[in-house]
Amino acid sequence: MTPKKILVTGGAGFIGRNMIRGMLRDGYTVSSLDNFKIGGSRHIPGDIRDHVEWVEGDTRDLDALLPLVKGKDAVIHLAAPSSFLMYEEDPVEGASVTTHGLLNVLESMRRNDIGKLVYASTSAVYEGNPVPYVEEMELIPPDLKALSKKWNEEAARQYSQRYGMTAIGLRPFSVYGHDEFSKGGYANIISLFAWAMLEGLKPVVWGDGNQTRDFIYVEDAGRAFQTALERDLPTQEFNVGTGVETTFNEVLSMIGDELGRQVEPEYVGVPIAIYAERLWADTARAVDVLGFRHEIDVREGVRRVVGAARRAQDTQRWSELPNAQMYFETLPGD
Ligand SMILES: NC(=O)c1ccc[n+]([C@@H]2O[C@H](COP(=O)([O-])OP(=O)(O)OC[C@H]3O[C@@H](n4cnc5c(N)ncnc54)[C@H](O)[C@@H]3O)[C@@H](O)[C@H]2O)c1
Missing domain, CATH: 3.90.25.10 (UDP-galactose 4-epimerase, domain 1)
Known part of the structure; x- marks a missing residue:
């Protein structure tokens, strides 16, 4: 059965609001937890504004997450700094949101017995490797952003193994x-x-x-997250590029x-x-296993x-x- 009641963290963000538009069109019921720090709620487009439950709060607040996760079929976790500049300017905040936020999402899912997570990692985890980047490559994160996202992938895999949930990590390339x-x-x-x-x-x-x-267009990137939500696949990571x-x-x-x-x-x-x-993304796994291709x-x-x-x-x-x-x-x- 396709999961229908979804919590999105960071739903007011660039990828989130474009992804949610597609999900609403396909009949999903969407709640979003967002602290509105990037841009603020005024950027939520009129066509989706009244069709989503918008909750203002921080993913580092477990008490805010727990009631929101309850009763959902799955979670899509996007809330994290999106630019390397944000980590350069405030490394403690950047790493804290990325690691603590994901851990709270996993923990609130475990406590509510929610079995499916799709979360945003990043192509930055590959840096230092030769291109094109292939999912199997060893990750040697060169900076805090990549390190925090790699930690996300490892924590998600650990929760997946220990508690039987499925965690699909997407590694978007340059979303515009x-x-x-x-x-x-x-x-x-x-x-x-x-x-x-x-x-x-x-x-x-x-x-x-x-x-x-x-460069991958934001609507394609959003569709990749929805596709990962809908496919019945075991825990793994996918490139989201062209x-x-x-x-x-x-x-x-x-x-x-x-x-x-x-x-x-x-x-x-x-x-x-x-x-x-x-x-540069190698897209073979995304195309062959996830069934996602950019348009x-x-x-x-x-x-x-x-x-x-x-x-x-x-x-x-x-x-x-x-x-x-x-x-x-x-x-x-x-
Ligand atoms: N845009 C890209 O090129 C790109 C590339 C690779 C990975 N990603 C990842 O995709 C995700 C979404 O990126 P985006 O481009 O939509 O970014 P964005 O900044 O537009 O959206 C992120 C949203 O999360 C919210 N947020 C941030 N910290 C929060 C917190 N602690 N609690 C609650 N809400 C919080 C922000 O207010 C914002 O609305 C991020 O995890 C990012 O690292 C993006």
Whole structure:
């Protein structure tokens, strides 16, 4: 039987709200626990706002989780910092939310006898390995974000083995999409570049622009979580990517095509010690075992991001986004 009553943690977030839209369409009853720290509840789209039970609270609060988990068929756990910058700025908060939050989810499920968890890990767990990244690779986390998510995977496997629950860990690659405004300066590089170029600002590229990411559109990423919820599979992890690498220079050129004018970026040295040159998913396990394949390619995705930014331009001041100054130069006069 398909699980129908679902608790989503971090449901108001970028992936969460796009995933929930699809779940509502398919008849799920959804509750969300979110502390609304990233962007706030005002980013919940009107079409899903009144159809979800929104509870404000922190996943580190077991007493908040326990009554919410009770009576659910499954849990999708998304609440965690999504950008490496968040961990750089506050490592204690980043690691605390990621580890303590997941542990509380597992524990509240065990106490309520809930058998299925789908949770967000990250492609960052692979860093240091050669690309493309394959699920079987040994994980040697280079930073706190990757380490915390790897710990999530190990804790989920342990609960799965000891208490007979199924825990599917998804490792999203570089998730981007049309409504990422809630993240401000923590948004995906496609959004940051598009927002900058739309406003006539100069994108700042770390390195030579030949670094790559496996960009996956947010609606595809959301669908991967729903698919993992619905498939009857044993505990394991899956890549959520497209299997296609795209360089930053290619992204800039695609945005330029959409805008009808190319912009020469400013290339600067990489300002942080640990920085991935290439992120690229091997998607064989996701396609063959999970039955998930992306539908939106990066050119179509860029078109949607630029279109949405154009529509939002009157209400957004891109040059004032916190942290975004690392990614684009505010030109004199702006
Ligand atoms: N976006 C990506 O590119 C990407 C890539 C890999 C992994 N992931 C993972 O996917 C998940 C969702 O990412 P996203 O892009 O939707 O991020 P997001 O920041 O848009 O959403 C996360 C949501 O969780 C909430 N939240 C954060 N800490 C919380 C806490 N302690 N208690 C309750 N709510 C809390 C936030 O307010 C936000 O609404 C995260 O776990 C992230 O690490 C994202």
